[in-house]
Amino acid sequence: MSNAKQTEQMQKGAGFIAALDQSGGSTPKALRLYGIDESAYSNEVEMFDLIHQMRARIIKSPAFTGDKVVGAILFEQTMDREIDGTPTATYLWETRGVVPFLKIDKGLEAEVNGCQLMKPMPELDALLARAAKAGIFGTKERSVISAANADGIKAVVAQQFEVGAQVLSHGLVPIIEPEVTISITDKAEAEALLRDAILAALDTVPADKQVMLKLSLPSEANFYKPLVDHPRVMKVVALSGGYSRDDANAMLAQNSGMIASFSRALTEGLSAQQTDAEFDAMLGSAIDSIHAASIAG
Template identity: 70%
Template sequence: MNADQAAQMTSGKGFIAALDQSGGSTPKALKLYGIDESAYSNDEEMFDLVHEMRCRIMTSPAFTGERVIAAILFEMTMDRQVEGKDTADYLWEDKHVVPFLKIDKGLAEEADGVQLMKPMPDLDALLARGVAKGIFGTKERSVINAANAAGIQAAVDQQFEVGRQVLSHGLMPIIEPEVNIKAADKQECEDLLKAALLAGLDGVADGQQVMFKLTLPSTDDFYAELIAHPKVMRVVALSGGYSREEANEMLARNPGMIASFSRALSEGLTAQMSDEEFNTTLDASIQAIYDASIT
């Protein structure tokens, strides 16, 4: 593990940009960016367009490690280039932004109030490729829709199992059991989740750490114990469907938690903007998320 990158992730001021929309969420991301589905006729063209969008964000003067300490990449983004360099190398060498890789293959059907991650039979090969490409860590997402103790425990068990596999390759896992912000019993979900995560940390070897990416909690400062835990490098927040303004307000009330926003980062950016408009809008967005992350 790169020591400079580990230091930046442990104590760097700023937030994580989530640039990892995958097959299912890409059309929506492009539509918000002002590119209609009629602009592309197949997946290849669609992914070319979303890579152009991501390149425009990553190459913007506003996007540097001074405020954006890390970025989460989709696998195809890791395999592509930015300004003639592999994406992960460009991010670290040119922008001082730590590269992470989204590794999950999407969500399984709901059972016991949760959606586990789909099986990842080729995970070891992907992790080895990530190491070779200069990736620092990974992100893996499952979703909790109801306060079902058995379901939440199953989601946490799966997350830690994958996390240990990631650690075995020398990478830093971001464990992401998202609580659906529309869950009727969101607070009860979070109560069960926190207890399960704290217990799960007992299974992490001494001297090793993981990260958590969690939904902004209903109770302010709810994850303070996780943030302070010696086996936790960082706790980051997902926006989960809240507007950027609402997400930033909630984040600012959770000291020590930093943002890892996707849609809330790119909110307001369109393909039709001039570079000046695009960079000005992105700069304001980055500053607002940064300010909320350093409280």
């Protein structure tokens, strides 16, 4: 069964997870960075067609294989679409050897206690059932921490693990993502509060289950090692969070056992105007550098 193979690939994690999950709000910016401005599309349907073409180009590139890219996080519309006539998740695993994940959150609430919880997800059970049927291995849900506020951070972690339990109940593996904003002055203090809150919450995960964690690169190298080594944690992955690829790679290489899950830092420098040879070369060097940083620790 592919699930056992996928679990093994994620546990070994000798590579990184590509985050290809920009959603409605962040799609125009992702397209702009790719060299396609707003004048190229006149509505949301055309916009999502263009971003799917970009993602399909990345996924089909010779460099994008399970040897270095162990997983990929998809946006819901990407899961529902096809690449060369094959559903995206199936194509990823069967053709590229890449484990498919799905972004499930529906955006963020307004900030309270320096933190942003996820908006309610009343349709989540239906989405998770659809994801399981589509061959999705796991999910990703994001909250944001912008202050070292104990109450705010506890609320974020409580909600994340509550959603995580719902994901686990559908046989999927949740990637819990409480992102710490990298520009805040009390980032290290926020990370200390977050680590403690996650360690406490991991005790609620059933003994036969595992979750994954997606965290901002820590101010202190190996700060999240207790999480990396925790028996309920399948893998700790790092988000680039606004750092350039070079900076993110340099920081990641100092953190043993953490692998990358980069979005913008992966697609940096890619352009719709590039020939396939130029595009594949640029993507290949990005993948090589992120892979090297992921296995360095």
